[in-house]
Amino acid sequence: MTEFEPVTGVIGLPSHSGKPLAGWRVLVPRGGPWGDGVAGALRARGAAPIIAPLINFAPTDDQPALEAALAKLADGGFDWLTITSATTVDVLSSYHAVIPETTRIAAVGETTAAALVAAGYQADIVPSEDNSARGLLEEWEAATDGAKGLRVLALRSAIAKQVLSIGLAEAGHSVEAVVAYRTVGVPVAQKVVDDVRGGRVNAVLVTSGSVAEQVQEQLGPIPESILVAAIGPQTQRDAAELGLRVDVVARERSAESLIEAVVEAATANA
Numbered sequence: 211m212t213e214f215e216p217v218t219g220v221i222g223l224p225s226h227s228g229k230p231l232a233g234w235r236v237l238v239p240r241g242g243p244w245g246d247g248v249a250g251a252l253r254a255r256g257a258a259p260i261i262a263p264l265i266n267f268a269p270t271d272d273q274p275a276l277e278a279a280l281a282k283l284a285d286g287g288f289d290w291l292t293i294t295s296a297t298t299v300d301v302l303s304s305y306h307a308v309i310p311e312t313t314r315i316a317a318v319g320e321t322t323a324a325a326l327v328a329a330g331y332q333a334d335i336v337p338s339e340d341n342s343a344r345g346l347l348e349e350w351e352a353a354t355d356g357a358k359g360l361r362v363l364a365l366r367s368a369i370a371k372q373v374l375s376i377g378l379a380e381a382g383h384s385v386e387a388v389v390a391y392r393t394v395g396v397p398v399a400q401k402v403v404d405d406v407r408g409g410r411v412n413a414v415l416v417t418s419g420s421v422a423e424q425v426q427e428q429l430g431p432i433p434e435s436i437l438v439a440a441i442g443p444q445t446q447r448d449a450a451e452l453g454l455r456v457d458v459v460a461r462e463r464s465a466e467s468l469i470e471a472v473v474e475a476a477t478a479n480a
Contacts, residue, residue, distance in 0.1 A: 229256025230473050234412040237402070239264040239421045248415070248465050255473055260411065262402045264424035267297050268392045270368065277305070279363055279388040284308035288363040288386070290354075292374055293333075294318040294343050296325035298365045301390045303329045316353075318346050318374075319463055341463040342444050343374040350378065358382050365390040369420060393420045398428055406432065413437040413472050416456065417465075419448030426454045437475055441468045 234257040238248050241263040249259035270276050283291060284307070291313055293299060299322065302309075309315065314334040317323040319341030323333035335353045337345035354360065364375040364387040375387040405411050406429045414429070414436055416422050422445060425432070432438055432455060440446040440456045442463040449456050458475050460467035 230477050232256030234258070234472075234476060235260055235405075235410065236472065237262055237406065237411050237414045239415055239417055239425070244465065248469065251465070251469050255469070257412075260402065260405070262398045263396050264398060264428065265393050265418075265420050266396050267300075268394050270389045270391055272389060276301075276365075276388055276390060279365075279386060280305055280307050282386075283313065283363055284310065286310045286312055287361065288313050289360045290314050290316060290362045292316045292318075292346070292362060292364045292378075293322050293326065294346075294364075294366055294370065294374065296322050297367070298322075298390045299325040299329050299331070301365070302331070316346055316350070318343055321464065342442065343371075344444065347374050347377040351381070359384065362386070363388065367420075368392040371419075395420075395424045395427070403429055406436065409433040409435045411436055413439060413475075415439055415441075415468060415472075416445055416449060416454070417441045417468070418445055419452075421445075422449040422452055422454050425449075426452045430454065437472065439468055439472050439475070441465075 231252060236252050236257045236259050238245050238259050238261045241261055245261045245263065249261055252259040282288065291309060293315060309331060315326060315332060316335040317326055317333035320336060323336045326333050337349050339345060340348065360383045362378055362383050362385045364385055366372065366387060366389060368389045372387055375385050379385045414425060414432060416425055416438060437457050438455055439458045440449060441460050443459060446456045446459050458471045460471045
């Protein structure tokens with residue numbers, strides 16, 4: 211499953227007259243800075259956000275493997291490092307990982323790239339269109355001038371599909387895929403479950419395959435009256451595999467675009 215990229219700061223949305231989400235109760239599946247930012251943006255549109263974290267992150271089950279990979283990275287053992295979520299950047303920071311100037315960094319999207327910069331690193335490649343592992347893979351050859359046999363360290367979540375790692379290996383590169391962290395489900399309050407199943411929520415935000423899994427397991431089946439909004443095509447595909455219905459998909463893989471998709475749906479149905 212594709213991992214979600216947390217975003218921080220105040221989320222700004224395109225201007226709409228009035229409060230297009232007035233009266234709407236919207237379930238926000240993450241807490242922390244991301245949840246606070248999204249909740250603020252929803253309130254600005256008139257909605258009442260329900261912050262109900264469905265996932266959290268835990269250390270990898272194989273810390274020796276991660277530590278060995280980071281030591282090899284510091285020694286210049288890799289030409290490239292691929293980062294597919296901002297959470298991975300948090301892991302790098304927690305280990306005070308050293309990335310030599312000779313090692314370039316590929317980030318799966320703008321949010322991950324911003325997290326790298328904030329942590330004192332940099333991003334040499336960021337997909338120009340599809341902010342996903344698939345999008346990064348599609349642009350890899352052009353971005354690396356067709357170089358072959360590159361040594362790549364691919365840090366990932368324990369549950370993430372290895373789209374990038376497998377794709378790079380098939381392209382002839384030497385890829386070492388290492389789990390940097392685990393994604394774990396977080397039980398939500400019974401009131402949240404009751405409100406969703408009772409149709410007392412107007413929209414549910416789905417920000418990753420792992421969130422889709424928790425929505426389906428803890429809150430499903432989602433009533434037809436509730437709008438289910440996915441942050442991108444990959445999350446929509448992950449949700450479909452789990453049997454979770456998705457009604458709208460954000461044009462861009464960002465919180466801003468996700469909320470805008472909900473606003474557009476609300477406006478269209480007004």
